[in-house]
Amino acid sequence: MTFVTKPRVHHPKLPINDLGLTRRDYEGSVSTLCAGCGHDSVSAAIVQACAELSLPPHRFAKVSGIGCSSKTPSYFLNRSHGFNSVHGRMPSVITGANLANRDLMCIGVSGDGDSASIGLGQFAHVVRRRTNMLYLVDNNGTYGLTKGQFSATNDKGSTSKKGVPNLYEPIDLVSMALQLGASFVARSFSGDKRQLVPLIKAALKHKGMAFIDVISPCVAFNNHAGSTKSFEFMREHMQSAVQADLIFGQPEITADYAQGTRESVTMPDGSILQLYKVDADYDPYDRIGALTYVQKMHEEGHVATGLLYVDPDAVECHDILETTAIPLNELSEDALCPGSEALTAINQGYR
Amino acid sequence: MSSNINDFVIRFANVNGSGSASANGMFAKALFRMGIPVATRNIFPSNIQGLPTWFEVRVSEKGYLGRREGVDIMVAMNAETFAEDIDSILPGGYLLYDNSKPLAKEFVRHDIHEIGIPLATMLLPEFADPKQRSLFKNITYLGALAALLNIEFDVITGMVSTQYKGKDALIEPNIRALELGRNYAVEYLSAPLPLQVRRSDAVGDRIMMEGNDAAGLGSLYGGATVCAWYPITPSTSVAESFENHCKKLRIDQQSGHKNYAFMQAEDELAAIGIVIGSAWNGARSFTATSGPGVSLMSEFLGLAYFAEIPAVVWDIQRSGPSTGMPTRTQQGDLIGAAYASHGDTKHPLLFPANPKECFDFAADALDLADRLQTPVLVLSDLELGMNESLSEPLQWDDARRYDRGKVLSAQQLDEMESFGRYLDVDGDGVGYRTLPGTHPEKGAFFTRGTSRDEYAAYTESPDAYQRNMERLQLKWQTARQLVPSAEIVGRGGSVGVLYFGTTSLPIPEALDKLAVKGIHLDTCRVRAFPFGDEVEAFVAEHDLIFVVEQNRDAQMRTLLINELQTNPAKLISILYFAGLSISADFIDAQISAYYEEHKLARLTEVKS
Numbered sequence: 001m002t003f004v005t006k007p008r009v010h011h012p013k014l015p016i017n018d019l020g021l022t023r024r025d026y027e028g029s030v031s032t033l034c035a036g037c038g039h040d041s042v043s044a045a046i047v048q049a050c051a052e053l054s055l056p057p058h059r060f061a062k063v064s065g066i067g068c069s070s071k072t073p074s075y076f077l078n079r080s081h082g083f084n085s086v087h088g089r090m091p092s093v094i095t096g097a098n099l100a101n102r103d104l105m106c107i108g109v110s111g112d113g114d115s116a117s118i119g120l121g122q123f124a125h126v127v128r129r130r131t132n133m134l135y136l137v138d139n140n141g142t143y144g145l146t147k148g149q150f151s152a153t154n155d156k157g158s159t160s161k162k163g164v165p166n167l168y169e170p171i172d173l174v175s176m177a178l179q180l181g182a183s184f185v186a187r188s189f190s191g192d193k194r195q196l197v198p199l200i201k202a203a204l205k206h207k208g209m210a211f212i213d214v215i216s217p218c219v220a221f222n223n224h225a226g227s228t229k230s231f232e233f234m235r236e237h238m239q240s241a242v243q244a245d246l247i248f249g250q251p252e253i254t255a256d257y258a259q260g261t262r263e264s265v266t267m268p269d270g271s272i273l274q275l276y277k278v279d280a281d282y283d284p285y286d287r288i289g290a291l292t293y294v295q296k297m298h299e300e301g302h303v304a305t306g307l308l309y310v311d312p313d314a315v316e317c318h319d320i321l322e323t324t325a326i327p328l329n330e331l332s333e334d335a336l337c338p339g340s341e342a343l344t345a346i347n348q349g350y351r
Numbered sequence: 352m353s354s355n356i357n358d359f360v361i362r363f364a365n366v367n368g369s370g371s372a373s374a375n376g377m378f379a380k381a382l383f384r385m386g387i388p389v390a391t392r393n394i395f396p397s398n399i400q401g402l403p404t405w406f407e408v409r410v411s412e413k414g415y416l417g418r419r420e421g422v423d424i425m426v427a428m429n430a431e432t433f434a435e436d437i438d439s440i441l442p443g444g445y446l447l448y449d450n451s452k453p454l455a456k457e458f459v460r461h462d463i464h465e466i467g468i469p470l471a472t473m474l475l476p477e478f479a480d481p482k483q484r485s486l487f488k489n490i491t492y493l494g495a496l497a498a499l500l501n502i503e504f505d506v507i508t509g510m511v512s513t514q515y516k517g518k519d520a521l522i523e524p525n526i527r528a529l530e531l532g533r534n535y536a537v538e539y540l541s542a543p544l545p546l547q548v549r550r551s552d553a554v555g556d557r558i559m560m561e562g563n564d565a566a567g568l569g570s571l572y573g574g575a576t577v578c579a580w581y582p583i584t585p586s587t588s589v590a591e592s593f594e595n596h597c598k599k600l601r602i603d604q605q606s607g608h609k610n611y612a613f614m615q616a617e618d619e620l621a622a623i624g625i626v627i628g629s630a631w632n633g634a635r636s637f638t639a640t641s642g643p644g645v646s647l648m649s650e651f652l653g654l655a656y657f658a659e660i661p662a663v664v665w666d667i668q669r670s671g672p673s674t675g676m677p678t679r680t681q682q683g684d685l686i687g688a689a690y691a692s693h694g695d696t697k698h699p700l701l702f703p704a705n706p707k708e709c710f711d712f713a714a715d716a717l718d719l720a721d722r723l724q725t726p727v728l729v730l731s732d733l734e735l736g737m738n739e740s741l742s743e744p745l746q747w748d749d750a751r752r753y754d755r756g757k758v759l760s761a762q763q764l765d766e767m768e769s770f771g772r773y774l775d776v777d778g779d780g781v782g783y784r785t786l787p788g789t790h791p792e793k794g795a796f797f798t799r800g801t802s803r804d805e806y807a808a809y810t811e812s813p814d815a816y817q818r819n820m821e822r823l824q825l826k827w828q829t830a831r832q833l834v835p836s837a838e839i840v841g842r843g844g845s846v847g848v849l850y851f852g853t854t855s856l857p858i859p860e861a862l863d864k865l866a867v868k869g870i871h872l873d874t875c876r877v878r879a880f881p882f883g884d885e886v887e888a889f890v891a892e893h894d895l896i897f898v899v900e901q902n903r904d905a906q907m908r909t910l911l912i913n914e915l916q917t918n919p920a921k922l923i924s925i926l927y928f929a930g931l932s933i934s935a936d937f938i939d940a941q942i943s944a945y946y947e948e949h950k951l952a953r954l955t956e957v958k959s
């Protein structure tokens with residue numbers, strides 16, 4: 001970590017977005033994570049995505065659990081409120097935050113320890129409730145803050161820093177999210193900003209549960225030869241199924257992609273999600289196909305990445321609950337309290 | 352039995368799942384509608400069908416609502432418990448049973464009256480369907496009881512018509528079954544019995560309601576918009592009540608959408624997490640659970656205490672420890688709730704004693720949680736929560752405004768030079784908070800369970816940590832001033848009795864019994880923790896205080912000793928914890944025995 005305070009001045013040529021803000025207005029405080037930590041790249045990608053989308057930087061609720069990943073909401077969007085809650089419980093806290101004010105954008109950041117072990121139950125249930133949020137996991141396969149124990153996403157046979165192999169089957173959060181009803185499921189790599197930033201942008205624009213599993217190597221405890229969550233392993237083995245890009249206005253025709261491999265999806269706000277499929281046969285609207293693809297890739301020693309599944313017409317939790325369009329935390333006392341006259345009638349019912 | 356009119360205990364012994372609850376409930380309601388005070392107690396198993404269940408109604412012209420020992424009339428409809436049910440009848444009491452088969456010799460008691468009604472035989476030609484016969488058996492004994500006890504028959508038939516409104520096909524057979532029972536009693540039994548009821552005005556304008564129902568309704572009136580919960584007996588009906596009332600009272604007229612969110616969570620951990628998340632984001636929220644749920648929620652309660660987030664938790668206590676007796680009552684969660692979570696953590700507790708107080712405290716708890724920015728636990732119990740009790744009618748003051756506590760608006764933030772979330776600006780230990788998304792540039796802060804300074808910045812500075820913990824202690828002192836104060840009735844005596852929650856129910860009767868023996872006690876009904884100055888004064892001003900509670904370990908006494916540095920020698924425990932509710936007989940006997948043993952002066956003796 002660094003002890004240098006971030007200067008508030010910025011380069012005069014930094015791009016200014018539609019709100020008249022630069023990327024710096026979306027940043028947070030200085031990271032205290034290890035130099036080179038994958039998580040810092042993820043935070044930077046969130047900053048870039050929010051700035052490029054010109055989202056108001058104070059209209060987010062950032063919630064996390066416990067662990068290195070869960071520290072990161074401090075490092076982006078410091079005009080928004082953050083909540084570093086308890087281990088594995090980010091999903092319930094963010095569900096509450098979202099129930100209270102459906103107009104705020106909700107970003108939940110968790111880790112593989114936080115989501116795949118103590119928080120596995122809450123992960124499963126927030127997905128099946130379809131809370132309207134971006135659920136992002138910084139997945140490094142290890143418990144960094146307690147110095148390098150295997151986490152539940154660590155692949156069987158992947159080794160610790162001392163060369164000891166992991167003996168247990170890994171939990172794949174992407175497969176679980178697909179099975180449990182997430183309407184946007186992606187995987188990416190903290191070392192591939194070109195893939196990650198558009199995915200975050202698309203996820204933020206998605207209505208419903210958007211889940212991104214980001215392989216984010218731990219430079220201190222899980223970046224050695226023998227680890228399947230290292231920078232080197234990911235660079236060699238990541239397999240992108242669908243490259244996503246979010247654009248406004250009419251899509252440009254580019255010649256880079258073969259016929260039949262490009263698709264456009266109109267998002268709720270009118271922006272267009274462009275999907276570039278590496279394989280023309282891959283169908284990102286097919287939940288079961290996505291599940292099969294992810295597992296097949298894993299079986300073959302690869303890591304499936306990209307936008308693996310999207311349902312642009314999905315419902316979210318508030319649709320299911322039929323809550324009013326006004327945020328619950330803004331309802332007036334008149335709307336909330338039926339008053340004494342109604343109570344007199346209610347009393348009669350108990351006579 | 353001190354009198355033959357409006358003063359007895361009737362107990363119905365049934366098999367659960369046999370449809371008896373409806374008939375038994377109508378019995379109690381009929382008496383209530385005749386203006387006679389009744390207290391109902393449902394003693395039920397942790398089971399859906401086939402196990403013994405009892406429904407007890409105490410009828411008391413004097414308005415004694417606590418449980419009374421002994422049964423005057425036993426309606427014995429469960430073969431499995433027949434022997435013990437007959438045993439529980441007081442000498443001179445009545446046994447009502449189905450004599451379609453003759454009473455076996457071993458069940459005959461010569462000191463009670465047998466009232467045999469051939470229910471099975473009578474119903475056989477009337478109802479072809481065996482399931483109907485079983486259901487209408489209950490209605491038929493209700494009809495017989497109407498004649499035997501002199502209950503106004505049209506009060507009962509009126510209830511049947513109301514209950515089955517819209518299902519008219521059910522009204523006729525119900526009335527027929529009622530008449531069958533009544534006619535049999537009139538023709539073959541010496542109805543009415545000497546023991547009977549008579550229309551009264553002792554109920555006044557009171558209502559009859561379950562505490563949990565009142566809690567759900569009070570939460571609605573108090574402005575709760577988020578209820579997240581996980582099913583657990585005996586708390587489930589708090590959440591269900593909230594939803595049921597919301598469906599009628601919280602629907603947006605124009606859109607038809609809901610002005611509330613009702614979410615059954617995957618467990619108690621998630622339930623309290625959702626409550627804390629929504630309260631952090633400015634929605635009034637609550638959950639309802641029981642002791643095991645409070646254990647599970649403890650980690651989150653510690654977070655909310657330390658991060659200073661409002662939350663309201665209803666703990667409808669049942670018999671612990673562990674799963675304990677899940678369908679029996681107790682007051683066993685005081686210490687667990689007061690100090691829930693690790694480290695120096697403590698939470699305000701409220702102790703409602705009747706349905707009206709459940710309603711009032713539901714709204715008060717939401718105000719207190721917002722004002723103090725901390726979790727508030729309301730400790731009810733199965734006795735209050737799941738039984739219909741007489742209660743003063745519910746009231747709401749239309750001039751009342753929700754106290755949302757110290758929440759800064761965008762305009763207020765603009766007018767401030769600097770904002771520190773945990774600065775004690777007012778000297779009461781409570782800082783100002785902001786809600787997410789309020790202001791484009793000001794007021795955002797990071798909420799965390801780790802130590803931080805006055806400006807919400809993470810710190811491990813020993814000084815900053817200690818300052819924060821001391822401020823929380825100051826906030827605790829503020830809480831003492833804000834929580835509902837105790838009800839104290841004193842005549843300047845040196846001996847008092849202190850109680851809370853449902854332990855209050857038998858107290859008036861116990862005091863009357865003791866007064867007859869020359870024992871007069873000042874009373875203190877504690878309504879909240881931390882204890883206010885008035886409780887401290889009551890404890891200080893009395894030489895001896897009986898602390899009556901329904902747990903083994905004298906948890907209220909422990910809190911008094913711990914928080915007020917009370918001399919333990921002056922606090923005498925009266926403890927009942929067997930799972931039924933504490934009775935006046937028990938309290939009277941314990942206190943009398945103490946007087947006897949310690950040869951304490953009585954008023955009559957002083958006078959003589």
